[in-house]
Amino acid sequence: MAANQQDEPLRYPLPSPGPLTPPAEWPELRQKCPVAPVTLPSGDRATLLTRYADVRLALSDPRLSREGLARPDAARITASESGSVFDSPMARALNAEGHERWRRMVGRWFTAKRMRALIPKIEATADRLVDDMVAHGQPADLVPWLAFPLPVFVICDMLGVPERDRDDFKRWSDAFLSISKYPTDEVRSAQTRFAEYMSGLIEEKRRDPQDDLISELLAATDAEGRPMSDLALAATGQALLLAGHETTAGFITSMTATLLADRTRWERLLNDPSLIRSAVEEVLRHEPHGGFGMLRYVHEDTEVPSGAMLPGGTTVVCSMAAANRDADAFEDAEDMDLGRSPNAHLTFGVGPHSCLGQPLARTEMQTVLGVLLRRLPTLEHAVDPAGLRRLEGQLTTPLVELPVRW
Amino acid sequence: MSAVEVTVDEAKCCGAGQCVLIAPEVFDQRDEDGIVVLLAAQPAEQWHPAVREAASVCPAAAIRLTGGS
Numbered sequence: 001m002a003a004n005q006q007d008e009p010l011r012y013p014l015p016s017p018g019p020l021t022p023p024a025e026w027p028e029l030r031q032k033c034p035v036a037p038v039t040l041p042s043g044d045r046a047t048l049l050t051r052y053a054d055v056r057l058a059l060s061d062p063r064l065s066r067e068g069l070a071r072p073d074a075a076r077i078t079a080s081e082s083g084s085v086f087d088s089p090m091a092r093a094l095n096a097e098g099h100e101r102w103r104r105m106v107g108r109w110f111t112a113k114r115m116r117a118l119i120p121k122i123e124a125t126a127d128r129l130v131d132d133m134v135a136h137g138q139p140a141d142l143v144p145w146l147a148f149p150l151p152v153f154v155i156c157d158m159l160g161v162p163e164r165d166r167d168d169f170k171r172w173s174d175a176f177l178s179i180s181k182y183p184t185d186e187v188r189s190a191q192t193r194f195a196e197y198m199s200g201l202i203e204e205k206r207r208d209p210q211d212d213l214i215s216e217l218l219a220a221t222d223a224e225g226r227p228m229s230d231l232a233l234a235a236t237g238q239a240l241l242l243a244g245h246e247t248t249a250g251f252i253t254s255m256t257a258t259l260l261a262d263r264t265r266w267e268r269l270l271n272d273p274s275l276i277r278s279a280v281e282e283v284l285r286h287e288p289h290g291g292f293g294m295l296r297y298v299h300e301d302t303e304v305p306s307g308a309m310l311p312g313g314t315t316v317v318c319s320m321a322a323a324n325r326d327a328d329a330f331e332d333a334e335d336m337d338l339g340r341s342p343n344a345h346l347t348f349g350v351g352p353h354s355c356l357g358q359p360l361a362r363t364e365m366q367t368v369l370g371v372l373l374r375r376l377p378t379l380e381h382a383v384d385p386a387g388l389r390r391l392e393g394q395l396t397t398p399l400v401e402l403p404v405r406w
Numbered sequence: 407m408s409a410v411e412v413t414v415d416e417a418k419c420c421g422a423g424q425c426v427l428i429a430p431e432v433f434d435q436r437d438e439d440g441i442v443v444l445l446a447a448q449p450a451e452q453w454h455p456a457v458r459e460a461a462s463v464c465p466a467a468a469i470r471l472t473g474g475s
Contacts, residue, residue, distance in 0.1 A: 060467070103420065107440035112426035277427075342462040352420055354465040359423040 009037035012048060012317060013292055019388040019399060020261055022288040026050060026322045035308035041179050044075035046315045050322035052329035053305035058296050058318050060351025067095050068297025075315035078179055088191055093235035101222050109213050110356060115363040122364055125153050126371040139382035142402040147252040151364055155244030159237060160212025173242045177395045198234040248361045250398030252368050255283040257402050261385045268338055270377055279338040280365045285345035286336045290321025291396040294349055320346040376406040410454055411472045414442045418468035425464060429456035
């Protein structure tokens with residue numbers, strides 16, 4: 001396996017020079033090698049896309065698919081048999097359901113109207129969490145006091161999952177997102193236990209329906225009057241629980257760290273809170289780590305806008321975070337402009353598979369930011385932000401902690 | 407002064423709701439599945455900047471504008 005580095009493709013994921021700094025390779029990749037061969041942690045070869053137009057096409061063109069990642073010739077992220085979140089039993093159950101049908105059955109829970117109705121509850125929860133943090137005293141770690149419990153509360157409330165079980169699904173989620181951090185049998189056992197937990201919860205809701213998403217999905221049918229299968233229901237619960245807290249918690253942490261790292265940003269928002277909406281979009285665009293990216297399987301030869309041909313059978317890794325800093329798509333792409341508009345970043349993907357929960361993530365980030373500016377205007381880093389640490393060995397790489405003062 | 411004609415592609419729409427948040431006078435979503443509903447195919451000029459922003463950030467590229475400057 002060990003080989004001469006010059007002959008080997010880049011190893012992916014790329015190392016990051018610092019907690020708030022993107023990989024040094026991004027500019028050169030975008031300019032000189034926008035379609036780059038890479039080696040994944042499994043040892044499989046894939047193709048990394050870093051330009052905006054290429055990533056946009058790969059994520060939305062029907063010649064590439066997510067379902068294709070289950071094919072035997074598709075590249076695997078990890079060598080383990082349990083596979084990654086993209087080829088897990090959960091992903092297979094959701095794929096089997098028919099994506100558009102599934103999306104429309106669940107989409108009603110994520111309308112702008114529903115999100116607006118959630119704001120008072122999100123705000124009250126954020127206020128309560130800030131109260132607790134302030135009572136605890138400074139310095140405090142924003143992750144366990146606010147960034148993690150807030151999205152957990154919101155998604156648990158929406159799904160009808162008891163919040164007391166959060167330590168369990170936090171552990172299962174971490175194993176789910178593992179690239180190299182957990183041994184294979186542990187990942188498989190976490191997947192099984194997560195699925196069992198969700199099946200148990202579904203049975204409970206069937207007996208005693210409540211006013212929540214799972215209870216309503218149990219009773220719901222698609223346009224042809226067919227209900228969702230039990231397997232897909234459990235997978236939906238898992239997927240929403242997983243996606244609903246992990247990435248949002250990471251983004252709340254990263255947003256706060258980034259805005260505080262340059263005081264002029266925080267001051268600008270204090271002076272003009274109407275910038276909160278565009279600031280959240282800019283933070284999402286500018287995210288220096290942005291996780292692993294999204295994978296797609298190429299079903300037939302496809303030319304990307306940068307001119308290269310992706311041969312059928314290729315697995316591509318779309319780095320949305322690298323594409324978000326493409327100077328061809330964004331003026332002064334490396335700079336953070338809190339008023340940037342329009343801001344068609346790719347952080348939530350594009351096309352039919354773009355993030356279902358994006359309106360919820362946006363609403364939570366905007367609400368938390370508003371609460372922090374109002375409650376703790378003197379908020380600041382309690383340690384040098386260059387010394388913050390990211391979680392390694394996972395598909396997402398959130399900051400492990402964020403010590404703050406106020 | 408220029409008229410802008412807005413069309414939406416329901417089949418492409420992924421229900422992200424960005425358009426409703428940016429231009430609520432022009433776009434809404436169906437309650438049953440979150441798919442876009444066009445409220446004003448020829449919106450008043452004051453909404454044009456918001457409509458343009460909504461079209462450019464739509465993750466499904468489901469909003470099309472014709473006319474205008």
